[in-house]
Amino acid sequence: MANKILVFIEQRNGKIKKSSLEAIKAASDMAQKLSGSVEAISIGNEIENLENVGGFGAGKVIHFKNADLENYSPSAYADIIAKYSSENSIDIFFFAASSMGKDLAPRVAVKTDSGLAMDCISLNCEANNVVATRPIYAGKALIDVKLASPKKVFALRPNVFNSGAPTDKKAEVSTVNVGTPNLSVKVIDIKKSEGKIDVAEADIIVSGGRGMKGPEHFKLVEDLAEVLGAASGASRAVVDAGWRPHSEQVGQTGKTVSPSLYVALGISGAIQHLAGMRSSKYIVAINKDKDAPIFQVADYGIAGDVFEVVPAMIEEIKKIKS
Amino acid sequence: MKIAVCVSHVPDTAAKINIGSDGKTLDPNGVTFIVNPYDEFAVEEALKTKEKIGGETVAISLGTDANKETLRKVLAMGIDNAVLLKDNNYRDSISVAKALAEEIKAQNAELVFFGKQSVDFDNSVVGQLTAEFLGYNCISVVVSFSLEGNKITCEREIEGGKEIVETTLPALITAQKGLNEPRYASLKGIMAAKKKEIIEKQPTAANNSVEIISMKKPAPKQAGKILGTDATAVPELVRLLRQEAKVI
Numbered sequence: 001m002a003n004k005i006l007v008f009i010e011q012r013n014g015k016i017k018k019s020s021l022e023a024i025k026a027a028s029d030m031a032q033k034l035s036g037s038v039e040a041i042s043i044g045n046e047i048e049n050l051e052n053v054g055g056f057g058a059g060k061v062i063h064f065k066n067a068d069l070e071n072y073s074p075s076a077y078a079d080i081i082a083k084y085s086s087e088n089s090i091d092i093f094f095f096a097a098s099s100m101g102k103d104l105a106p107r108v109a110v111k112t113d114s115g116l117a118m119d120c121i122s123l124n125c126e127a128n129n130v131v132a133t134r135p136i137y138a139g140k141a142l143i144d145v146k147l148a149s150p151k152k153v154f155a156l157r158p159n160v161f162n163s164g165a166p167t168d169k170k171a172e173v174s175t176v177n178v179g180t181p182n183l184s185v186k187v188i189d190i191k192k193s194e195g196k197i198d199v200a201e202a203d204i205i206v207s208g209g210r211g212m213k214g215p216e217h218f219k220l221v222e223d224l225a226e227v228l229g230a231a232s233g234a235s236r237a238v239v240d241a242g243w244r245p246h247s248e249q250v251g252q253t254g255k256t257v258s259p260s261l262y263v264a265l266g267i268s269g270a271i272q273h274l275a276g277m278r279s280s281k282y283i284v285a286i287n288k289d290k291d292a293p294i295f296q297v298a299d300y301g302i303a304g305d306v307f308e309v310v311p312a313m314i315e316e317i318k319k320i321k322s
Numbered sequence: 323m324k325i326a327v328c329v330s331h332v333p334d335t336a337a338k339i340n341i342g343s344d345g346k347t348l349d350p351n352g353v354t355f356i357v358n359p360y361d362e363f364a365v366e367e368a369l370k371t372k373e374k375i376g377g378e379t380v381a382i383s384l385g386t387d388a389n390k391e392t393l394r395k396v397l398a399m400g401i402d403n404a405v406l407l408k409d410n411n412y413r414d415s416i417s418v419a420k421a422l423a424e425e426i427k428a429q430n431a432e433l434v435f436f437g438k439q440s441v442d443f444d445n446s447v448v449g450q451l452t453a454e455f456l457g458y459n460c461i462s463v464v465v466s467f468s469l470e471g472n473k474i475t476c477e478r479e480i481e482g483g484k485e486i487v488e489t490t491l492p493a494l495i496t497a498q499k500g501l502n503e504p505r506y507a508s509l510k511g512i513m514a515a516k517k518k519e520i521i522e523k524q525p526t527a528a529n530n531s532v533e534i535i536s537m538k539k540p541a542p543k544q545a546g547k548i549l550g551t552d553a554t555a556v557p558e559l560v561r562l563l564r565q566e567a568k569v570i
Contacts, residue, residue, distance in 0.1 A: 072485065074460065099480040103462045106447035109416065110454035115531030116416060118445045131535065136443050140339040142538055149531035185459050189486040198482040228570060246500040247479060252335040252441055253359050253499060261569040272335040278543060282567045284559065290548065299546035300562055302555045312553035316560045317570065
């Protein structure tokens with residue numbers, strides 16, 4: 001089998017997402033093991049620096065261009081990828097399991113008659129087949145899966161695979177102008193949350209729980225997040241109480257995250273919360289109750305009052321950063 | 323118009339997960355099962371839509387007899403009819419979606435609601451897959467939904483914001499938390515649900531491509547150091563984050 005791997009490059013505002021570079025690097029590592037090749041496909045209008053994906057291992061990029069494709073259109077994007085793959089005998093598809101990737105990968109799987117493994121956190125090769133590890137029950141368990149279908153789709157959890165530093169290699173970019181895309185489902189506008197980093201993409205997250213005692217005290221969570229350049233998150237209890245928006249919720253019915261640093265303020269550590277953040281590289285917990293379950297997963301903890309400890313942390317971090 | 327809502331029966335989010343003796347499946351002992359939390363938003367939106375434009379609602383669930391508990395709960399919330407696609411065997415997402423699509427087609431439902439993901443296998447794909455098999459338009463991870471005539475406008479949650487998405491019927495929508503406040507079943511609803519028949523059907527046999535090789539628990543995390551009980555521990559904490567963890 002030729003093992004031709006196609007990686008979908010996600011762009012927002014003409015900029016390539018970091019998670020797509022991670023997917024290209026992972027595809028390139030997999031291609032070596034499978035004696036295959038890697039190419040990339042991008043869809044949008046103008047996209048900056050497409051040739052640079054060569055540095056992560058994609059030899060060529062096909063860019064499908066149309067002003068109406070600048071924003072995501074599930075129908076158009078899926079059609080373009082499926083058509084390209086059938087004309088070019090693609091065997092394996094890689095996506096980032098971002099909000100766009102999670103929406104698009106299953107559509108491409110059906111259109112290309114491929115098996116599908118979502119949200120992979122590790123990929124290995126056994127007897128010329130890919131074995132993917134993926135979390136289930138929000139990370140309370142892991143499964144290893146193999147796809148028996150000839151064609152396969154893998155979506156990789158963002159922030160888990162390391163894209164590494166790029167080499168100087170440039171990809172050969174060819175542009176195809178798209179005539180009339182299938183816009184039966186179409187994004188007409190994007191509302192951005194003002195100036196905030198999303199917990200799903202953040203490298204550092206500062207989350208607050210019921211121990212913050214009220215919505216008015218989340219200023220403290222946000223202030224610590226600001227000095228750390230972090231996103232602010234929340235536990236389910238405070239989201240359900242209406243103190244914080246659902247988009248900030250970390251845990252089994254919120255977002256599963258794996259930042260480099262997760263700081264839990266006044267969060268006791270319910271099992272559904274731990275499931276959503278336990279794969280963070282470093283965890284810090286500040287909680288009055290020294291027996292709170294959060295301390296069982298925390299690398300560093302202070303069993304003290306958040307209202308006393310957090311202002312001191314803000315001051316200390318400001319000091320070392322200045 | 324017929325409105326379908328697909329529901330799954332999943333372990334409670336508060337449940338501890340243990341692996342069965344085959345090393346490939348969940349050990350269900352001591353695990354409470356609930357209506358998949360995201361599906362409650364889907365049910366609520368189906369009910370609200372019916373209240374607005376009329377029609378009939380049907381809930382569809384694929385699984386074992388145990389799923390009847392979840393179907394009874396959504397009947398109690400106000401769903402008109404329920405269908406159990408009975409299958410005791412493992413199915414991957416694509417096989418689940420194929421079976422659901424067949425039933426939705428048989429029901430002739432033009433509008434379909436799903437939860438955005440089941441909190442068991444967390445694939446977040448069965449809605450989109452089902453829509454593809456049906457040839458329906460699909461918008462996933464929806465936090466606001468409006469239907470005017472044939473036209474649908476939704477807000478879809480993405481990283482750091484929302485997409486405003488337009489499409490037309492027939493359509494399939496997957497619900498994210500925040501879409502609505504699911505209603506509680508009334509006593510009258512619970513009594514009525516007990517009397518309703520759950521129609522059992524045999525779905526087409528699965529043709530799985532995903533083979534589960536093994537299921538395991540993640541390596542336990544070592545509990546770390548409690549550095550103190552007040553602000554005096556802060557300089558040491560910040561030093562460790564900077565020098566040992568190198569994360570700030």
